[in-house]
Amino acid sequence: MLEGVTATNVRLPLTPLPRPRSVLFAPGNRADLVAKLPRSAPDAVVIDLEDAIPADPDAKTAARPVARDAARDLIACAPHLNVFLRVNAVHSPYFEADLAALTPELAGVVVPKLESAQDVQQVVDTLRTRGLDLPLMAGLETGAGVWNARQIMEHPAVGWAYFGAEDYTTDLGGVRTAGGLEVLYARSQVALAARLAGVPALDIVVTALNNEAVFREDAGQGRALGYSGKLCIHPAQVALAHDIFGATPAQLTRARALLQAAHEAAALGHGAFSFEGQMVDEPMLAAARAILAAGPQPQQTEEA
Template identity: 80%
Template sequence: MPTHASLLRPRSVLFAPANRADLVAKLPRSAPDAAVIDLEDAIPATPEAKAAARPIARDAARDLIAAAPHLAVFVRVNSPHSPYFEDDLAVLTPELAGVVVPKLESAADVELVAAALQQRGLNLPIMAGLETAAGVWNAREIMTAQGEAEAGRVAWAYFGAEDYTTDLGGTRTQGNLEVLYARSQVALAARLAGVPVLDIVVTALNNPDLFREDAGQGRALGYSGKLCIHPAQVALAHEIFGPTDADAARAHALLDAAQAAAQAGHGAFSFEGQMVDEPMLVKARAILHAKSEQGSSQQASGETQ
């Protein structure tokens, strides 16, 4: 499996329809942390449309990986409960960074996918879609299910608000109150499982302020990044989920102050008028680690574009 620094905690995952090789080829232009060639929602749910999209997806994935080796490329197959799942697996190749599997509902679903991958000799980890009532309820068991080696291991997850609300029989609103419980549940389960988790899509394509507001909610809940359905959303996701230079400078200053206090024999100290405790230091170290990984990813992108 390819290794990419951005895969530790991707800030942006950009989707393109599997039947549009022209759009797939353009995915690197907005510099997302990961790209997904979508055989599920982006393709009409008919046997003819799915069948026509598969060879396009396979060729487009091969070409994209060759053209942008810095980019983590995934294919989203259809749900293992759908009639399209088995045939979709023929699109997958070992060169992919992983496979996106939507609408997982239990550990048994993960085991089914893991077995299907292993039968085909594919050592691919899973990005798990939690977008049904059962999937949200069983989020932790899904994210802790383990296949053999990398195959079938849930390495990332995302929450799908649109499908979840439909499954629940609710109504989507701009304020997101109807998905607050589920959104929080998935983020909490991901934290306990140690799995980076991607936040919900924003379907309004020409409203950057709404995207920032929505992404800010996700970050506050503990999400590490955002699903993007338009290239313009990538930079916005990086703005909200990536540490800024100011964040890194403050983290450096805080850790320097902590070191000075320790050398002076002080167990407690204040920083910018606030008493410092260990969780603040942990967060500062995490910011610097994320900033370092962000720099590594940008450097790799610049070298290959």
């Protein structure tokens, strides 16, 4: 929290964001698009000062006040929406100036291309010089970032992480393909590191905006690898992400019934029991708990 800011002028509480299924982006220089972000009911939104803004000093400078004001307006209109702002990379010439666009009401800061725990600490220290204490969503988008993924995500300031396939492939000098084999190792590494660090990880962007089949296939791969949700760059992708990374009503009902049966068996002193003709073990119970954790989250009803 910004030093000197009291609870009377900071909006609390935010909707909890333990495992976001969808994180929807909008360009920081387009206040009109930022205002529309709540309409598709994403779990979180990101106002972007990095990739969505040309790498030009004048363009970056012009975008910052627009992004700051758009964030404040969005928070005022949708006070329970988790609103993030993505700054440029910590070692870029734009990073420190981007901090002027931050506001303490934000749910957090998205920082791309982090490569070490030292990078994370540099971000934290720089934020603190401005009186800001915001959690970070860490972007793992380079060879070094993927290699050091676990130490980055174990930093206490990091609450979430995402894998960026496009920048990762560019950093390695590779080529993106439709099958995605070139990023399978890194994609798996980030998911594994996130699991060990206890941090929700968000899967790669799908740039085919009008191809539902491509999005579903790619998101299904991410779900199978252990990602909690998807980065979305079009409102139509949000519902698809919720479908794939959430849980169906039937799955939720079965998971609740299984856990209730386990509770009743334990009350009777039974260490082992059967459910729907199947012997139950701890991995099955853990899977049921995970299904409930991935179940539908409260939907945003506010319209910007």
